[in-house]
Structure formats: structure tokens, C-alpha cells
Amino acid sequence: MxxxxxxxxxxxxxxxxxxxxxxxxxxxxxxxxxxxxxxxxxxxxxxEQPKLEPTPVDVGTAGSSARREFERRKAAREQRIRTKHPKLGDLILALSDEPQSTTAWDTGAVGEERLGRRLNESESETCRVLHDRRMPGSRANIDHLAVTPTGVYVIDAKRYRGRPQLRIEGGLLRPRVERLIVGRRDCTKLVDGVLAQVQTVRSIVGEQVSVRGVLCFVDADWPLIGGTFATRDVEVLWSKRLLSNLAQAGALDAEGVGRVHRELSDALRPA
Structure with a gap:
């Protein structure tokens, strides 16, 4: 046969x-x-037919979609003010600040760009990264992906002030509820977003490859000792600790890392 x-x-x-x-x-x-x-x-x-070289993987640009949204909102505000106040528009713009709803996009872009640079510096045959990938069927995006011997890391970068901490409510007589608090801000919904991203990535790479969710707070008030924790299987940590985790040994060799990296690149296009 x-x-x-x-x-x-x-x-x-x-x-x-x-x-x-x-x-x-x-x-x-x-x-x-x-x-x-x-x-x-x-x-x-x-x-003999020449061997075709695979097309290079477009790793994307960290923070690009957040940066575009910030610039779009900023330009739209400038246009509105100049249209409404033809003579005083420049003065009004010089004396007024951008609204928080606009500056939040700039803050987010800076956090993604900063972490993206550190991830790029850590790239090797066994640590490959992707940035700013579009979620299929959604307006959301994945900030960073890292493929390493231990599997895939789905990384959401945040630039929040304050100390991240896990607050647990309920227990014996009430349902246990875990809340992610950063400073005074309740950031629990961020965990839901990362879990949705993890599910999307897992549907692409299959159950044989480990997929981990990560929330990386790049400007938070982390303690000198300890500080990292996990909530609902999402790791909460800072940049240096993340890079240390990415360097761990695992089952995937360089060929396997490259294969998974290309699968994710083909399925998740740059945002």
C-alpha cells in the first residue's frame, strides 16, 4: 500500500x-x-525545484492601535475646537488639556511600547513575540504574545499607579469572590478580558500547548519582596518578573516554538 x-x-x-x-x-x-x-x-x-523560504512573520508594533486611537481623538478634538472658534482655537488648545478619555489611550500606548521593547530585547530562537494582535470577531486586541519552551503567554500590559493586590471576599458562608485591586481602583474586569484572550489563543494552538494569561503592571508600586500573585489562573506581575518566567526551560524546542509562533501570527493579524 x-x-x-x-x-x-x-x-x-x-x-x-x-x-x-x-x-x-x-x-x-x-x-x-x-x-x-x-x-x-x-x-x-x-x-530540482528551489526551496521556497517562508514569508517573514510580521511581529507587529507594540502599542500601535492604542497610539493610533490617541492620535485620532486628539486630532478630532483639535478640529472641533478650531471649527467652533476660528480665531481663538489655537489659544484654547494651548491653554487646555486633553480630556482623560483621550490621555488614557496615550498612557496605555506608552505602557505597551515600554513592555514591547523589553520583550523584543529578550527574543531568541526559543522566545518569540507578537505585538498588538486583533481578536477575531471583536474590537479588542491582545497586547503581546510570547511563545517559549513552556508554552504561550498572553500578556495584557497596563500602566496603572498604586499597588496591585488580591482581595478575597466571602468564604465559608458566602461564595468566594476574588477582586483585583490596584491602588484604589477595582481592576477585576481586566482578568475577564485576559481569560477571553487566553480562550482565543487556546482555540488556535490546541490543548497540547500550555497557554497562560498575564497582567503586567509596568508602573505599579510593587513591594521589594514578593508581590506577585494569581487570580483565576491569571498571573499578576511586573516586567522583570515576566521576563524571568519567559526564560524558563520547557518541553518545546526551537522548532516547536517557531511553529506555534507562526500559527499565532497567521491566525491573529496585527491590529
Whole structure:
């Protein structure tokens, strides 16, 4: 029975003499040639098909979509003010600040850009990254992805002030509820967002590859000792600790890391 999983053609030494299908040159036994499995014909090495190099992976640009949204909102506000106040528009813009709803996009972009640079510096054959990937069927995006020997890290970068902490409510008599608090801000919904991203990535790479969710607070008030924790399987940490985790040994070799990296790049386009 033919092996249907065998390649369509392969380079080999001929057991019997033959002739090149392309130029009809004689090919003696024990000479190297290209065997065409389906047609059972051969070609001389002059007609060997060149190996096509895979297209480079577009790793994306960290913070690009947040930066574009900030610039869009800023330009729209400037246009509105200049249209409404043709003579005083420049003065009003010089004396007024951007609204918080606009500056939040700049703050977020800076956090993603800063972490993205550190991830790029850590890249190697066994640590490959992607930035700012679009979530299929959603307006949301994934800030960063890192593929390492231990699996895939889905990383949400945040630039919040204050100390991250896990607050647990309920227990014996009431349902246990975990809340992520940063300073005075309740950031529990961020965990829900990361879990949705993890589910999307897991649907692409399958159950054989570990997928971990990470919330990385780049400007938070972290303690000198300890400080990291996990809530609902999402790790909460800072940049240096994240990079240390990415360097851990695991089951995937460089080839496996590259394969998963390309699968994610093909499925999740740059935002």
C-alpha cells in the first residue's frame, strides 16, 4: 500500500538507471535525482525545484492601535475646537488639556511600547513575540504574545499607579469572590478580558500547548519582596518578573516554538 503521507517528491540515489523527464538525459544507477512519487518519474538535479523560504512573520508594533486611537481623538478634538472658534482655537488648545478619555489611550500606548521593547530585547530562537494582535470577531486586541519552551503567554500590559493586590471576599458562608485591586481602583474586569484572550489563543494552538494569561503592571508600586500573585489562573506581575518566567526551560524546542509562533501570527493579524 502506498504511503499517502510521503512527500510528493524527494531527492534520492537511483537504484536503477532512468531518464530525466524534463531533458531526457540518461541517469545511471546510483546517481542522485529527484523522484516524483505520484508519476513514478525522475528529474535530474538541474531541474530540482528551489526551496521556497517562508514569508517573514510580521511581529507587529507594540502599542500601535492604542497610539493610533490617541492620535485620532486628539486630532478630532483639535478640529472641533478650531471649527467652533476660528480665531481663538489655537489659544484654547494651548491653554487646555486633553480630556482623560483621550490621555488614557496615550498612557496605555506608552505602557505597551515600554513592555514591547523589553520583550523584543529578550527574543531568541526559543522566545518569540507578537505585538498588538486583533481578536477575531471583536474590537479588542491582545497586547503581546510570547511563545517559549513552556508554552504561550498572553500578556495584557497596563500602566496603572498604586499597588496591585488580591482581595478575597466571602468564604465559608458566602461564595468566594476574588477582586483585583490596584491602588484604589477595582481592576477585576481586566482578568475577564485576559481569560477571553487566553480562550482565543487556546482555540488556535490546541490543548497540547500550555497557554497562560498575564497582567503586567509596568508602573505599579510593587513591594521589594514578593508581590506577585494569581487570580483565576491569571498571573499578576511586573516586567522583570515576566521576563524571568519567559526564560524558563520547557518541553518545546526551537522548532516547536517557531511553529506555534507562526500559527499565532497567521491566525491573529496585527491590529
Amino acid at each position: 502506498d504511503d499517502t503521507t510521503a512527500p510528493a517528491e524527494k531527492r534520492m540515489r537511483l537504484r536503477y538507471p532512468g531518464r530525466c523527464r524534463e531533458c531526457d538525459i540518461a541517469l545511471p544507477a546510483n546517481s542522485e535525482a529527484i523522484y516524483e512519487r505520484e508519476a513514478r518519474t525522475v528529474r535530474c538535479l538541474t531541474h
